[in-house]
Amino acid sequence: MALMDFANPTRFLALSGRVLPWLTGLALATLALGFFLAFRAPQDYQQGETVRIMYIHVPFAWLAMFGYSMLAASALGILVWRHPLADVAHKAMAPIGAVFAFLCLFTGSLWGRPMWGTYWVWDARLTSMLVLLLLYLGLLALRSAIEDPNQAGRAAAVLSLVGFVNVPIVKFSVDWWNTLHQPASVFRMDGPTIHPSLLWPLMICALGFTLLMLALHMAAMRNEIYRRRLRVLEARAAAEAAYA
Amino acid sequence: MFGEHGFFIIACYGVSALALGALALWIFADGRLVRRRLTELEARGVRRRSAGRADA
Numbered sequence: 001m002a003l004m005d006f007a008n009p010t011r012f013l014a015l016s017g018r019v020l021p022w023l024t025g026l027a028l029a030t031l032a033l034g035f036f037l038a039f040r041a042p043q044d045y046q047q048g049e050t051v052r053i054m055y056i057h058v059p060f061a062w063l064a065m066f067g068y069s070m071l072a073a074s075a076l077g078i079l080v081w082r083h084p085l086a087d088v089a090h091k092a093m094a095p096i097g098a099v100f101a102f103l104c105l106f107t108g109s110l111w112g113r114p115m116w117g118t119y120w121v122w123d124a125r126l127t128s129m130l131v132l133l134l135l136y137l138g139l140l141a142l143r144s145a146i147e148d149p150n151q152a153g154r155a156a157a158v159l160s161l162v163g164f165v166n167v168p169i170v171k172f173s174v175d176w177w178n179t180l181h182q183p184a185s186v187f188r189m190d191g192p193t194i195h196p197s198l199l200w201p202l203m204i205c206a207l208g209f210t211l212l213m214l215a216l217h218m219a220a221m222r223n224e225i226y227r228r229r230l231r232v233l234e235a236r237a238a239a240e241a242a243y244a
Numbered sequence: 245m246f247g248e249h250g251f252f253i254i255a256c257y258g259v260s261a262l263a264l265g266a267l268a269l270w271i272f273a274d275g276r277l278v279r280r281r282l283t284e285l286e287a288r289g290v291r292r293r294s295a296g297r298a299d300a
Contacts, residue, residue: 048247048249049246049247049249049250049253050249050252050253052246052253052257053252053253053256056256056257056260057256060260095267096267099263099264099267102263103259103260103263103264106256106259106260107256107259107260110252110255110256111252111256113252114249114252212264216267216268216271219271219272219275220271220274222275223271223274223275223278226275226278226279226282227278229282229292230278230281230282230285232292233282233285233286233290233291233292234285236290237285237288237290240290
């Protein structure tokens with residue numbers, strides 16, 4: 001069976017119904033292991049105990065960008081192939097990505113106060129991440145503002161593709177401009193600059209949050225497919241009632 | 245716990261747990277509501293045209 005054959009709502013429901021409980025369990029188990037290791041990891045020699053915030057802040061930042069990248073990929077599926085499952089994936093990801101982007105900003109702000117002496121500064125990294133959150137919220141607002149679901153899907157796809165230009169800006173802002181935010185310390189050409197005793201718990205927490213995001217996305221996609229079926233049935237019931 | 249900056253650490257983890265928990269709960273409750281309404285309509289005999297072959 002070709003991979004594209006799975007991109008059928010009915011097959012997706014059957015497959016995701018089997019995968020979702022395992023994916024959720026794996027996500028929670030990975031997060032439990034990640035937090036166990038994170039709270040046993042040594043303190044940072046400069047940041048002390050506040051380095052514990054890194055184990056959630058950094059995965060939230062990565063996943064806010066990952067979620068938006070998935071939105072952009074789905075947008076291509078909507079505009080180029082007009083695939084219904086791409087629209088379902090796009091719609092389901094927006095609120096999830098918005099929560100991850102908000103949590104990235106929130107935890108970063110609370111980490112910034114003891115380390116930088118301020119909750120917020122308008123530097124390139126923080127501002128571009130705020131723009132990412134606003135893009136997520138804009139997508140949610142746009143979908144709810146347009147009544148026709150197909151038209152709303154296409155408009156949201158265009159906005160998400162235009163907004164995708166912000167993702168590399170978030171990633172490279174710390175290299176392109178002088179920022180209060182530190183430069184990348186994990187994904188670098190010359191390798192991570194974090195000691196393995198802190199890096200491993202971070203990577204396990206990141207894996208756990210990634211699995212959690214995928215599980216939430218899969219569940220939200222299932223809901224959206226059922227919602228579309230409900231809409232069709234409600235329209236049919238209304239039509240039958242009108243003819244009766 | 246966590247020294248002088250305990251408030252910041254606990255607030256980060258607490259709000260993150262609350263936000264992600266609320267998101268998961270919202271998705272779960274939304275799914276239950278939609279499936280219940282779908283089941284009600286199907287029980288009244290309203291079915292998709294493709295239901296016979298696709299869901300079989």
